[in-house]
Amino acid sequence: MNNIGNHYLETVVHNFEELKSLGEKSIAQVNESQINFAENEDSNSVAIIVKHLHGNMKSRWENFLLVDGESVARDRDSEFEGIINTKEELLSIWNEGWEFVFKAIRGLNEDDLNKTTTIRNEPLSVLQAIQRQLSHYSYHVGQIVYLSKQLSSSWVSLSVPKGKSKEFNKRMMN
Numbered sequence: 001m002n003n004i005g006n007h008y009l010e011t012v013v014h015n016f017e018e019l020k021s022l023g024e025k026s027i028a029q030v031n032e033s034q035i036n037f038a039e040n041e042d043s044n045s046v047a048i049i050v051k052h053l054h055g056n057m058k059s060r061w062e063n064f065l066l067v068d069g070e071s072v073a074r075d076r077d078s079e080f081e082g083i084i085n086t087k088e089e090l091l092s093i094w095n096e097g098w099e100f101v102f103k104a105i106r107g108l109n110e111d112d113l114n115k116t117t118t119i120r121n122e123p124l125s126v127l128q129a130i131q132r133q134l135s136h137y138s139y140h141v142g143q144i145v146y147l148s149k150q151l152s153s154s155w156v157s158l159s160v161p162k163g164k165s166k167e168f169n170k171r172m173m174n
Contacts, residue, residue, distance in 0.1 A: 005110025012130055013105055016137070020098050023141045025158050026148035027090065034151040035090055036083040046147050047084040049140050050094050055079040057097035060119065060133055061104040065112070069119035069129065105130065 027035070027046060038045040044052070056079075059071040084090045113127045124132065149155050160168045 003110055005113050008113070008127070009105060009108055009110070012134065013102065015134060016098070016101055016105070019134075019137050019141045020094075022158060023094065023144050024091075026141075026145045027087070027094070029152040029155060030148045032087050035087060037147075037151060044080065044143070045083075046144055046151075047090055048080055049143055049147075050090055050097075051082075051084065052076075052079040053137065053140055054093045054097035056133075056136065057100045060129075061100040064104040064107075065115060065117055065126070068121060069117065070121075101133070 027050075030046060035047045036045045038048065055074055055076060059074040060069040062071070084093065108126065113125065115126050116123050117126055117129050118124065119129060119132070145158065
């Protein structure tokens, strides 16, 4: 694809795929008994963050360009309550949320980027709405990574391990 709009959409899909993978690699490093751990009642567990992401993803992307991104059917407050019983259930909710994202974005083309959509009645270009969600999901995936790293007894680094920068750079430069 030769035009910048379609290149942007390909890049965004790639960025969302990387976020999804980062979250999955983090979740894989915690056990089932840890997914609902929260430091205190004002903190969120990995499970709660996944529930919130799912609710947001469904609301923002299920009928993208057709309705306001804050669905009237969404019960945001309930996303921060309860538990998820198994990692299987957690990953099912996680994957369903991402399916909404990828289906909507892969259905867009360059001409759609300048269209207007709304989130909570705020008009945004499609490009702005995508960037808003990319930022939001990055924030929450970062929380999942941080929590998982704190909970894991044998964390495997998802990037360059501490003290290994020279080795990593040498490998990358060869």
